[in-house]
Amino acid sequence: MSNPKDIRDALANAKNAETETLTGDYDVDDIVIDDDDTELPEIGDDEEEDDLASYGPDTEELSSDAEEDADELLSAVVEKKIAEDEEKAEAEAAAAPIAYRATDPSRTTREAALSAVANDEIAKKQRTLRYRIKRNKASYVMMAPYFILFFCFTVLPVLMSIALSFTYFNMLEMPKFNGWSNYTKLFLNDDIFMISLKNTLIFAVVTGPISYILCLLFAWIINEFRPKVRTFLTLIFYAPSICGNAYMVWSLILSSDRYGYLNGLLLKLGFINEQKLWMQDANLILPCLIVVQLWLSLGTGFLSFIAGLQTVDKSLYEAAALDGVKNRWQELWYVTLPAMKPQLMFGAVMQITQSFAVADISIQLAGNPSVNYAGATVVTHLLDYGSTRFDMGYASAIATVLFLLMVGTNKLVQKLLRRVGE
Amino acid sequence: MIVARKKDVVVQPLTHGAVVIPPPVPDADPDAKVRELMKKTYKEKKLNRSVAGNGLLFGIMIICGIFMSLPLVMIINNALKPLDEIFQYPPAIFVKNPTLENFTDLFNVMSDSWVPFSRYILNTIIITGLGTFGHVIVASLAAYPLAKHDFPGKKILFNMVVLSMMFSWTVTQIPNYMIISWLHINNTYLALILPAWQYGMGLYLMKQFMEQLPTSLMESARLDGASEYRIFWSIVMPNVKPAWLTLAIFQFQQMWGNTGSMFLRDEQLKPLQFALQQIAAGGTARAGASAAVTFIIAAVPIIFFLACQSNVLETMTTSGMKE
Numbered sequence: 001m002s003n004p005k006d007i008r009d010a011l012a013n014a015k016n017a018e019t020e021t022l023t024g025d026y027d028v029d030d031i032v033i034d035d036d037d038t039e040l041p042e043i044g045d046d047e048e049e050d051d052l053a054s055y056g057p058d059t060e061e062l063s064s065d066a067e068e069d070a071d072e073l074l075s076a077v078v079e080k081k082i083a084e085d086e087e088k089a090e091a092e093a094a095a096a097p098i099a100y101r102a103t104d105p106s107r108t109t110r111e112a113a114l115s116a117v118a119n120d121e122i123a124k125k126q127r128t129l130r131y132r133i134k135r136n137k138a139s140y141v142m143m144a145p146y147f148i149l150f151f152c153f154t155v156l157p158v159l160m161s162i163a164l165s166f167t168y169f170n171m172l173e174m175p176k177f178n179g180w181s182n183y184t185k186l187f188l189n190d191d192i193f194m195i196s197l198k199n200t201l202i203f204a205v206v207t208g209p210i211s212y213i214l215c216l217l218f219a220w221i222i223n224e225f226r227p228k229v230r231t232f233l234t235l236i237f238y239a240p241s242i243c244g245n246a247y248m249v250w251s252l253i254l255s256s257d258r259y260g261y262l263n264g265l266l267l268k269l270g271f272i273n274e275q276k277l278w279m280q281d282a283n284l285i286l287p288c289l290i291v292v293q294l295w296l297s298l299g300t301g302f303l304s305f306i307a308g309l310q311t312v313d314k315s316l317y318e319a320a321a322l323d324g325v326k327n328r329w330q331e332l333w334y335v336t337l338p339a340m341k342p343q344l345m346f347g348a349v350m351q352i353t354q355s356f357a358v359a360d361i362s363i364q365l366a367g368n369p370s371v372n373y374a375g376a377t378v379v380t381h382l383l384d385y386g387s388t389r390f391d392m393g394y395a396s397a398i399a400t401v402l403f404l405l406m407v408g409t410n411k412l413v414q415k416l417l418r419r420v421g422e
Numbered sequence: 423m424i425v426a427r428k429k430d431v432v433v434q435p436l437t438h439g440a441v442v443i444p445p446p447v448p449d450a451d452p453d454a455k456v457r458e459l460m461k462k463t464y465k466e467k468k469l470n471r472s473v474a475g476n477g478l479l480f481g482i483m484i485i486c487g488i489f490m491s492l493p494l495v496m497i498i499n500n501a502l503k504p505l506d507e508i509f510q511y512p513p514a515i516f517v518k519n520p521t522l523e524n525f526t527d528l529f530n531v532m533s534d535s536w537v538p539f540s541r542y543i544l545n546t547i548i549i550t551g552l553g554t555f556g557h558v559i560v561a562s563l564a565a566y567p568l569a570k571h572d573f574p575g576k577k578i579l580f581n582m583v584v585l586s587m588m589f590s591w592t593v594t595q596i597p598n599y600m601i602i603s604w605l606h607i608n609n610t611y612l613a614l615i616l617p618a619w620q621y622g623m624g625l626y627l628m629k630q631f632m633e634q635l636p637t638s639l640m641e642s643a644r645l646d647g648a649s650e651y652r653i654f655w656s657i658v659m660p661n662v663k664p665a666w667l668t669l670a671i672f673q674f675q676q677m678w679g680n681t682g683s684m685f686l687r688d689e690q691l692k693p694l695q696f697a698l699q700q701i702a703a704g705g706t707a708r709a710g711a712s713a714a715v716t717f718i719i720a721a722v723p724i725i726f727f728l729a730c731q732s733n734v735l736e737t738m739t740t741s742g743m744k745e
Contacts, residue, residue: 140567150582153616156601160600306731357590399592
């Protein structure tokens with residue numbers, strides 16, 4: 001802010017203030033008018049102030065520029081003030097010479113107060129919504145393609161599904177509104193949903209954290225190797241996700257006759273006397289599925305961790321060594337993990353979406369419905385209603401409940417992850 | 423470094439004439455410490471790594487690695503098995519008499535097809551290529567402002583994307599189909615490509631990586647007069663290369679696995695995946711060809727994976743940037 005402007009400003013404003021306080025012999029009308037005029041840029045007319053158009057062609061041009069700076073804005077505001085106040089200064093200088101003189105000694109403090117007000121005003125201006133939207137035009141333009149598609153193909157379908165959850169919809173007739181009855185049926189009248197909810201929670205609680213830690217651990221170990229070896233090892237560990245034949249492998253291993261690899265091995269070693277029916281025994285289905293799920297789970301999170309480890313600043317390790325980090329575990333906790341917190345967050349969300357949505361392996365290995373519903377999960381239940389019984393309203397209600405469950409878990413996990421490295 | 427320092431000491435008194443400059447002893451001390459340590463660490467190869475720890479971890483890796491590589495091993499062996507070995511019971515993992523019969527079988531079936539196979543391949547290249555490339559660009563473009571700009575609505579938009587990943591796609595399929603019909607892009611490539619561009623995961627992944635970039639990197643470019651698009655393209659994207667390569671792997675896999683049977687009615691628009699799965703569904707009569715199909719379906723994304731993953735290298739250039 002340049003000095004002369006400031007002083008002029010200060011003069012004008014201080015003078016007005018003086019008119020209020022010092023001069024009792026002025027007309028009440030006069031004071032009121034003065035008061036109104038001085039207050040205008042500060043509090044009085046917020047709407048007018050927010051309106052960029054009211055600042056004349058000069059500011060209009062500036063505001064159209066996305067790169068507009070605080071400095072430019074400031075000078076624009078000050079200039080406007082000067083123009084306004086100059087008029088008044090002339091009028092008032094004539095009207096109140098005594099008051100004018102009286103301000104002089106204390107000008108500096110008033111000046112400071114004024115510049116604070118001006119700063120405040122600019123800050124307020126930057127906070128106003130319209131200004132901030134105009135200023136970030138480039139951001140919105142960059143996001144537009146994604147979010148237009150996102151609203152069409154994700155937000156709208158999700159909202160429509162949630163709406164469908166309050167209807168009876170068999171995909172042939174128009175949906176019929178039936179209020180909360182899908183939800184009441186779900187929670188009060190559906191034993192299988194309760195079993196599947198229990199199974200899903202077990203899946204989530206067991207496979208979620210374990211596979212998250214496994215992803216991290218393997219990614220971290222693999223990162224120690226030279227790039228070529230690392231690529232190869234990553235492929236090996238990512239293979240279950242990329243090959244898509246988990247069913248083939250595990251139906252061989254868990255085959256219920258004595259030729260199944262697991263049965264054969266256990267019989268040979270003498271742990272069991274007769275073959276186990278891995279996928280037909282209600283007590284064994286869930287533990288087996290958990291193992292398979294863990295084996296399958298080195299997917300999205302794992303690869304993102306590998307990529308995340310590449311972006312950790314190497315100089316951090318040297319600095320940490322100087323600060324007394326003694327071994328790789330300390331280094332992992334105090335340096336590596338905090339440095340890749342964004343990836344940890346991402347991995348957690350992916351883990352939640354995966355472990356709550358377990359369905360494919362259950363259907364492929366245990367069937368749907370599985371023996372005594374021992375392998376049923378919320379999503380298998382949803383698929384049962386959605387694609388076998390064609391009750392889309394009910395399936396949507398299940399999806400909505402599952403969604404809320406995941407959102408809650410996500411909140412909890414994000415809170416936990418904020419503590420990493422403390 | 424040391425040479426440069428000596429030079430400094432010699433030059434400075436000359437330029438400053440009579441002014442006596444004290445030797446930079448206290449200044450050099452911490453530097454020397456670091457240098458000594460660096461020397462040590464480079465001799466030791468890596469910081470904070472014990473031999474016992476290495477042994478333990480690599481032992482775990484080998485055991486787990488064998489277990490994890492089972493599907494790969496099985497696919498390769500199955501594709502090479504002659505028919506009698508494919509039907510052998512109990513099934514063996516390893517092939518005894520490897521042959522390429524299955525592949526010649528597959529090519530015979532392919533050459534008989536009503537729509538020429540080159541057409542399926544072209545469809546796949548268009549759908550998978552545009553779906554992957556477009557998604558990486560569109561998602562990154564949206565992720566940059568979300569990560570580095572401050573504007574109204576940022577939090578809501580981002581949270582919406584993250585939460586959207588938690589809604590089961592099974593039930594949104596029908597609304598999705600309706601929307602695609604309304605847009606009149608049913609039975610075109612766009613019905614597969616456009617929805618693929620807006621997957622939430624890609625945006626989330628890119629945003630998380632971009633968040634890590636030091637803001638000063640962009641500030642300095644902005645001071646030099648670079649536009650936001652320029653900053654995005656020539657500063658942000660090169661620095662998050664591991665992220666978009668990883669995203670490309672995910673997206674390629676997704677697009678490659680898409681049969682498109684929900685939206686594409688015309689046979690000549692369908693991708694390779696659809697044709698291959700039709701062959702594999704041929705049952706016992708085509709068991710050999712179907713083993714070869716499984717191999718090809720897995721091999722293509724693996725090749726893409728290797729091409730991308732081997733380029734996921736250290737890119738962080740922050741050592742010069744001090745916040």
